[in-house]
Amino acid sequence: MARLVVLGGGVSGHTAATFAAKWLGSAHEVVVVTPNAKWNWIPSNIWVGVGEMSKEEVTFDLAPVYAKAGINYKQAKAVSINPEGSELVNKPFVTIEYTLAGREGMTENIEYDYLINATGPKLNFGATPGLGDANGLGEFTVSVCTADHAVHANEEFQKSIQKMKKGERQKFLIGTGHGLCTCQGAAFEYIFNIEHELNKAGVRDMADIKWISNESFLGDFGVGGLHMKSMGFAVSSKIFAESLFTERNVDWIIGAHVNKVEKGKVHYELLSGEMGEEEFDFSMLIPPFAGVGLKAYAKDGTDITATVFAPNGFMKVDANYAAGAYENWKASDWPKTYQNPTYGNMFACGIAFAPPHPISKPMSSPNGTPINPTPPRTGMPSGIIGKAVAHSICDRILQGENAPLHEASMAHMGAACVASAGKGIFDGTAAAMTIYPVVPDFDKYPGTGRDTDYTFGEIGLAGHWIKHILHHLFIWKAKLKAGWTLIPE
Amino acid sequence: MSKKVEHNIKAYGNNFTTMTPGPFAIKLRTCKIWQFIRFIIINIKMLVVVRKSH
């Protein structure tokens, strides 16, 4: 009997674990180690953050789902990996620390034959003074990155609405809280949901709404922007984004590295080197992401974290980490199998794998401060990669260790993204987009780097309907309800 | 409606060089019949990309 251990039960790890359990059956064991008792459909946190959904609508208990799937569920966080075992144990193992009520802090070593690291991001609030500390969110801004954060964001948002109803003008500042953030899409959704809700509450004219982000142009989204076919033109996402911001009367600051947050004020540095300050009454700033800080040890106990993980804490996989300057970047730098180059039975998927480099062109201010989005690994790629990795491991378990690995390169994969711009069954809107491939391939698609036959975007009520249906569909799938395997990632 | 969106443009400000939708384009965004048609088309387009990506 082989044992697959999956670290992280989020979008990518849950997909990998549930498919692996289905493909392997009861002859082999799948273990999931994840610190939360509940699964969270993170994209819908945006709606929790404006009071349009409750925390209960975007989360569900993992234990019954894993029991149904025959998955051994450990409510714990992984602390370290011993890919060669130790002087006492011959097999590789992970050390976990329980978060389960009643067992908090207890540790255990779990041996494995195959390991998937799908631990997602550490929300690195501590990178920007005032944004938060190493333990999480600070007191001046809000976040929508977890369901609990989103509940808190909504509480603060409702307070602002009440103030406006009493005649007090409010300044909203939404965006990214550091020069090296990713996930601009989430902030984009939140700012337009805020705007939509303020309209609904009848207080839009009492609000000044501003965007602040590390993108060098509006609509970069961490993927270097995209060109979409529209009215016979290949139109840059910059035009679409600027148009929407103008239509909704939202101003913007871009190319900004937020370097300090105080009560009611952020300090930032621009790509031009200029320093600035922006005041706010309500602010949601996405923190930068890092790896969750797993350590790795060799058999003799030597610390080999730097061998297994990149400096940002994400796990090294089959990517080209030596691509160098932007001019040398190739689509082929991006990983295909997500296998760790040192330990062949270890894989990483979703946000947890170390990308070879950003997708957007790296930039820095004259003071040397890097200000550019880091690459997003959104839901669809995270799910597809998780499934491909599970497929590879199952083949190796069932067919032998030389079975070929499955590939899922972000340079050969598209993504469908639906960015909500306001919730409402008849007055909601969302920007529905597809991008193909996620990582531009300028050799194959000269100019835009993407196939404009499969890269498109439009905003409207239809997008909102799709977003709403996807909410229910993905929660249905994650709960492993009838037909779950038919719902694509 | 179109005038209102144009009024948001600030001369030589951030948004001076962008395009703004007119009343018809804005109306279509929430026109149920048109959006139902778009719903079908967008779904087909997305499914094609999903198929190409798996």
Ligand SMILES: Cc1cc2nc3c(=O)[nH]c(=O)nc-3n(C[C@H](O)[C@H](O)[C@H](O)COP(=O)(O)OP(=O)(O)OC[C@H]3O[C@@H](n4cnc5c(N)ncnc54)[C@H](O)[C@@H]3O)c2cc1C
């Ligand atoms: C507000 C918001 C909105 C978004 N909206 C969209 C959207 O509309 N569309 C889209 O495609 N994407 C969206 N995304 C991105 C999407 O959520 C991510 O791409 C996706 O969650 C990544 O999946 P993952 O499994 O890599 O990470 P996660 O889903 O974050 O899962 C990581 C898991 O690992 C667990 N973990 C952490 N540390 C450890 C440890 N030490 N040991 C074990 N487990 C650990 C975590 O608790 C978590 O369960 C959004 C993100 C945010 C923050």
